[in-house]
Amino acid sequence: MSTKLKALSKKRTAEDDNDSNAPQAKKVQNKQRVLVLSSRGVTERYRHLMNDLQALLPHTKKDSKISSKTSLATLNELADLASCNNIMFFETKHHAQITDLYLWLAKAPNGPSVKFHLQNLHTMDELKMTGNCLKGSRGILSFGEEFDSEPWLQLLKELFTQTFGVPTSSRRIKPFFDHVLSFSYLDGKIWFRSHQIVEKDATTIKAELGNKNKSPATTLVEIGPRFVLTPIRIFEGSFGGPTVFSNPEFLPPTKIRKMEREEKAEKYSNRKDTQEESKQRKKDISKRDRGLAGELETAKVFA
């Protein structure tokens, strides 16, 4: 009996395999899950950005903050535990009351990984961003033409496509497309914007049929967040491995601040130097005058 059952089940599984194989060959699926987490000591603004991205990307999984002391390689294990194949890690570094944010994008567990410096952050909470979209709708990804020019930019594009592109397999997605995420490469930086797609409905189109100066059928309204990424390095592995690209134009923010400080210091020291000089000059002049006065003293003249 049991052997019979076994044979039957085997047959069934074989059939299942055949069935599942046939459509699989036809339909290749893009399966992505992103682990989103930050280092300890992240400021509220950066936390809000994380929340915004999570709201926009339904295929993300949030994890607790990790201490800055743990090595970044452990992130791969965390990703494995959460069954994620992408990691978006927000790393903060404090320098005298200023917190810099670095964004890591990595393919777990085999890499590659990229480290960016994140600047010019505007979160969704800002009232100037008036757009809105469905929570969980899949965003269209828009890349600038520049992303096809260099191999490293191609790599970045692929990485963005995989982390920011919401796969069809995601459970929390909603139908319809009402927002677009754009990545543009300009001035050695990557600019991120997200817009709501506002389409005119049929009635307004009809109403404007005769009108000459009708507004375009599709318009965009910014949703937010917006930020600028400066690529720093691309590593072959996930959070490690050899560097395959390093940005020659990147200056660490600490260095920039140091230079600014030095400039200020130089200004100050220059001022102090000239002050000292003029003081000395005045002293010399008064000395000389006193010498003259000594010669022309009344007591001497009318001796």
Add this chain to the structure above:
Amino acid sequence: MPKSKSTKSNIKDNKDNKDNKNIKNILKQDELEDSSSGEEDFDGVSEESMQKLIKVLGEDGLDQQALDQLAYLNQLEGSQNGDDNDDDDDDDQEDQEDLVDNEALVSGDDNSEDDDEDEEDDQEDGAGFINDEEEDDDEENSEEEEDESTHPLTLEDAQDVDEDTRAQITTKVTVNNKSAITRILNDFKLSDKLPFIETLAVTSSKSIKDLGAEDVYDDLSRELAFYKQSLEAVERAKPQVLKAGVPFSRPNDFFAEMVKTDVQMEKIRQKMMDEKSNIEASEKARKQRELKKVGKKVQNEKMMERQQSKKDMIDKVKSLKRKKGGVDGLEAGDDDFDIQLEDALEGGKEGKDDNKKRKMSRGARDAKFGHGGKKKHAKSNTKDSTNAPFKGNKKSRPGKSKRIGGK
């Protein structure tokens, strides 16, 4: 805002000190080591052991790229590897990153560590792929040679060069290992067979510069360029999505949770309203100010006119007096002069309206304004008047605003 422009220009000036230090460090290292290349020292693997390893592996274990590099390394023996600078460049980064950097440097030149992977790739992809790889490698090697030749850092050289070139030497070294990048990209790339609906990625047909973002610091044109790029993506994505049999636009009656909460949207709406009303208010205030200005101008003009007329009159009187001449003349015919004066002032007008017909006859005036008779209680109500039906004013006086506006 990005500061790269200004900072870039400042690098050379401000980095000099630091770079000098870097160079000194490197030179010190050189003196201590006095060996071939620094990269092996980082790994903790001596040259001897490396050579042993190579022997054990034999030439079969290496592909074309590795062989090239081996030959190249032999050639360079004695001279220094410039990649060390790279590490020193970022010395203000945190330890962790430095660690990574060191790791990176170890195989920054794509040495034997990567070879195994390369080999696998080659076997998998067949002969055609190998050729491609080799071409890439050649390119890469020539690039590397160029890179190395730009910074032969021996002790004498370092003393000879001036500070600017030293700064250049240390800042120039960067990694951009194109062949490795393409290999990695091919490794983790999504299949090309994936239909568009899976990825939804659209690449713009125009560069961002063509879209109008010439100057990064011009916020408006830059944002407009981003907008255009996104819009193009949407317009291109829509037909493809529809082709895949997936609905694109959200119907009006589809309600679901939104990214921004209703509270947030209400705030946004409120802000927009506030802004709008502020603009309107300021516009109104501006208009009012302008009106006031105009009103003042009119007033001024009127005053000037009055003054002018007064002046004219005085002038006329004076000129008449002068015409008449002498004090005697004045005394003699005082009345004559007055009449003349009046005539002059009246100009071409007819003389006094004595002869003119009165507006109303005496009787009419008496009837209207009353003359004689009982004065008291004339206006008080009588029995008849109270009983009489009320006749409203035929023409009611218009409101103040109308009266003012009509002027």
